[in-house]
Amino acid sequence: MREIPFGKPFIDKAEQNAVKRVLENPILVHGPKSIEFEDVFSRFTNSPSAVSCSSCTAALHLAYFSKNIGKGDEVIVPALTHVATAHTVALTGAKPVFVDAEMNTGNIDIDLIEHRINENTRAISVVHFLGMPVDMGRIDKIAQKYDLLVVEDCALALGSTINGVHVGMHGDCGCFSFYPVKHITTSEGGMFISKHKDYSDKVRLQRAFCVDKHHGEGRKIPGSYDVVGIGFNYRMSEISAAIGVEQMKKLQDFLRKREFNYALMKEHLENIDEIRVFRSSHGKFRSSYYCMNIILADNLIDKREEIIGELNDNGVGTSIYYPKPVPLMSVYKNLYGFEAKDFPAANKISSSSISLPVGPHLHEEDMAYISNTLAKAIEKLS
Numbered sequence: 001m002r003e004i005p006f007g008k009p010f011i012d013k014a015e016q017n018a019v020k021r022v023l024e025n026p027i028l029v030h031g032p033k034s035i036e037f038e039d040v041f042s043r044f045t046n047s048p049s050a051v052s053c054s055s056c057t058a059a060l061h062l063a064y065f066s067k068n069i070g071k072g073d074e075v076i077v078p079a080l081t082h083v084a085t086a087h088t089v090a091l092t093g094a095k096p097v098f099v100d101a102e103m104n105t106g107n108i109d110i111d112l113i114e115h116r117i118n119e120n121t122r123a124i125s126v127v128h129f130l131g132m133p134v135d136m137g138r139i140d141k142i143a144q145k146y147d148l149l150v151v152e153d154c155a156l157a158l159g160s161t162i163n164g165v166h167v168g169m170h171g172d173c174g175c176f177s178f179y180p181v182k183h184i185t186t187s188e189g190g191m192f193i194s195k196h197k198d199y200s201d202k203v204r205l206q207r208a209f210c211v212d213k214h215h216g217e218g219r220k221i222p223g224s225y226d227v228v229g230i231g232f233n234y235r236m237s238e239i240s241a242a243i244g245v246e247q248m249k250k251l252q253d254f255l256r257k258r259e260f261n262y263a264l265m266k267e268h269l270e271n272i273d274e275i276r277v278f279r280s281s282h283g284k285f286r287s288s289y290y291c292m293n294i295i296l297a298d299n300l301i302d303k304r305e306e307i308i309g310e311l312n313d314n315g316v317g318t319s320i321y322y323p324k325p326v327p328l329m330s331v332y333k334n335l336y337g338f339e340a341k342d343f344p345a346a347n348k349i350s351s352s353s354i355s356l357p358v359g360p361h362l363h364e365e366d367m368a369y370i371s372n373t374l375a376k377a378i379e380k381l382s
């Protein structure tokens with residue numbers, strides 16, 4: 001039997017030594033490593049600047065906060081996503097207005113967005129679900145028409161592009177996550193990018209209390225500075241940034257392995273009639289292949305738990321993206337009284353999908369093993 005974890009951070013001597021070097025120095029925040037990580041990241045995504053943050057949640061919060069979105073405002077949020085996509089809107093005092101998913105990709109159903117826009121709407125947030133880019137051309141048309149901010153949650157989409165342009169550079173900003181099971185990790189961490197320099201500058205200021213000067217920059221008397229607004233402490237430490245710099249060196253290789261594993265598993269899975277796989281990259285849309293989501297045929301949906309049990313018992317780690325649509329999580333359900341029928345597609349994906357691993361910690365034989373184990377489980381239970 002194989003042991004195949006769903007996600008596993010890819011950390012080796014390079015990261016360990018980089019962290020050790022940071023710890024041998026007195027500078028643990030505000031140092032050269034976070035600047036280096038931001039530089040490498042902005043080069044990779046081809047963005048004019050990148051702002052490292054303590055998490056993707058922090059980056060998303062700053063994206064709204066810095067645009068003064070708050071009480072009385074509404075933001076369009078996909079129903080099928082990590083709860084952070086909605087929480088960061090709610091944290092500002094604004095109301096998340098949920099929109100259902102489309103069945104082919106799990107991305108926000110763009111056809112439904114305009115029905116939910118009113119005079120209070122300030123922004124549209126999109127999530128590139130499992131790395132498959134949302135059609136940003138269509139989102140942009142709607143945003144232009146109603147003069148809305150577009151926030152891209154790119155937490156699962158490092159390496160995803162549309163027409164060769166990295167996600168996060170299509171809307172007004174993009175927020176990335178470096179949580180351990182994402183494409184790269186810094187333990188905890190996030191990044192904000194924007195094609196608008198003034199947006200990044202404001203976020204950079206509010207990330208660190210709105211202190212008007214960076215450390216080491218133009219302080220004639222040590223400890224003297226002014227504070228020009230309300231802000232947070234959402235910085236990334238030098239320890240995390242040092243890990244990030246090393247991870248970026250491995251990113252191309254990670255992405256190649258993900259794509260290879262995904263294609264291979266897809267081929268294997270085509271032999272199983274009782275499942276459907278999501279549409280992945282096609283044409284101008286290029287995915288970062290976060291994982292392989294399979295949708296079970298209707299007659300197998302109530303067997304999902306058993307199928308997952310069989311996979312896990314045979315050493316295959318699985319996950320569910322996401323266990324419930326966000327508006328059906330207790331907090332939002334109780335606030336707004338949503339029911340499953342309000343988000344039929346998101347609910348269907350949540351209740352009938354299984355997420356399988358394709359990460360760079362896995363090899364060719366693992367893809368065959370996962371597919372065979374799944375085929376056997378379905379045969380046994382159907």
Ligand SMILES: *Cc1c(COP(=O)(O)O)cnc(C)c1O
Pocket residue numbers: 055056057058081082084085127153155156176177178179189190
């Ligand atoms: C992981 C994730 C987040 C949260 O990222 P953190 O870095 O843990 O704050 C937000 N959105 C999506 C889509 C995610 O997958």
